[in-house]
Amino acid sequence: xxxxxxxxxxxxxxxxxxxxxxxxxxxxxxxxxxxxxxxxxxxxxxxxxxxxxxxxxxxxxxxxxxxxxxxxxxxxxxxxxxxxxxxxxxxxxxxxxxxxxxxxxxxxxxxxxxxxxxxxxxxxxx
Amino acid sequence: xxxxxxxxxxxxxxxxxxxxxxxxxxxxxxxxxxxxxxxxxxxxxxxxxxxxxxxxxxxxxxxxxxxxxxxxxxxxxxxxxxxxxxxxxxxxxxxxxxxxxxxxxxxxxxxxxxxxxxxxxxxxxxxxxxxxxxxxxx
Numbered sequence: 001x002x003x004x005x006x007x008x009x010x011x012x013x014x015x016x017x018x019x020x021x022x023x024x025x026x027x028x029x030x031x032x033x034x035x036x037x038x039x040x041x042x043x044x045x046x047x048x049x050x051x052x053x054x055x056x057x058x059x060x061x062x063x064x065x066x067x068x069x070x071x072x073x074x075x076x077x078x079x080x081x082x083x084x085x086x087x088x089x090x091x092x093x094x095x096x097x098x099x100x101x102x103x104x105x106x107x108x109x110x111x112x113x114x115x116x117x118x119x120x121x122x123x124x125x126x
Numbered sequence: 127x128x129x130x131x132x133x134x135x136x137x138x139x140x141x142x143x144x145x146x147x148x149x150x151x152x153x154x155x156x157x158x159x160x161x162x163x164x165x166x167x168x169x170x171x172x173x174x175x176x177x178x179x180x181x182x183x184x185x186x187x188x189x190x191x192x193x194x195x196x197x198x199x200x201x202x203x204x205x206x207x208x209x210x211x212x213x214x215x216x217x218x219x220x221x222x223x224x225x226x227x228x229x230x231x232x233x234x235x236x237x238x239x240x241x242x243x244x245x246x247x248x249x250x251x252x253x254x255x256x257x258x259x260x261x262x263x264x
Contacts, residue, residue, distance in 0.1 A: 027220075027224060030217070030220045030221075030224075031220075031221065031224065033213075033217070034217040034220070034221055037210070037213060037214060037217065037246075037249055038245075038249060040182075040210070040249075040253065041210075041249040041252045041253045041256075043186065044197070044206075044210075044252070044253045044256040044257060045252055045253075045256045047190060047193045047194060047197060047256065047260065048197075048255075048256035048257070048259045048260050049256075050190060050194075054190050058187070058189075058190070061186050061187060062187050067187075070183065070186055074179065074183060077175060077179055078179070081171070081172060081175055081176075084168050084171075084172075085172070087168075088165065088168060088169070091165060119179060119180065119183055120183070122180070122183075122184075123183045123184045126184060
């Protein structure tokens with residue numbers, strides 16, 4: 001029995017569809033946000049502790065890699081939140097038609113881009 | 127005779143009432159608890175997360191005095207604690223459902239679930255203690 005099991009059918013056996021891609025992205029961003037909570041707890045502890053721990057944490061977050069992580073966190077957060085609202089609508093029984101599912105998918109991508117852009121615009125202007 | 131409601135006109139959130147009538151066909155009493163907690167925390171995380179995201183993106187690179195001043199004021203302290211707790215409760219359910227889908231052996235599945243819970247509880251404890259220290263010590 002060497003046939004592929006269902007979660008591993010994508011993308012080798014299935015044609016690319018935005019619906020399944022967004023579904024996998026919801027999981028990936030969820031996992032990324034959970035891993036990100038380690039950095040959040042670390043930052044909170046470093047603020048409380050102060051001294052060298054805060055200096056090292058601050059230097060890490062302000063480094064190019066740290067800023068990349070923060071930017072990635074913001075995209076993952078806004079995407080997971082917008083797609084989560086889409087899931088809540090499905091839970092309430094709305095938007096199951098194929099065309100609606102595609103439209104809400106594109107709307108989620110647009111909203112993610114808009115929210116991420118607005119958030120960082122606010123950071124750089126404020 | 128008990129009144130039987132049609133499944134088709136009940137939305138998902140009302141299905142528990144229907145499920146309670148379906149005895150001996152699965153966990154009709156507590157099966158929806160985790161599902162509902164995931165949705166409840168998802169709803170809570172919309173305002174909490176937006177507040178946190180708007181704050182953290184500029185605070186993360188600020189100096190310590192600014193970060194301490196923010197975390198030791200009552201409203202941010204409360205909202206960040208609620209965000210961390212709701213987020214980690216949401217993460218436990220989410221990561222466990224990922225494990226359930228991809229881990230097909232009993233022992234690693236159990237171990238993975240324990241690691242997720244232990245990590246989440248530790249991170250929640252550390253975060254809450256850090257915020258309480260700043261809030262109480264101001």
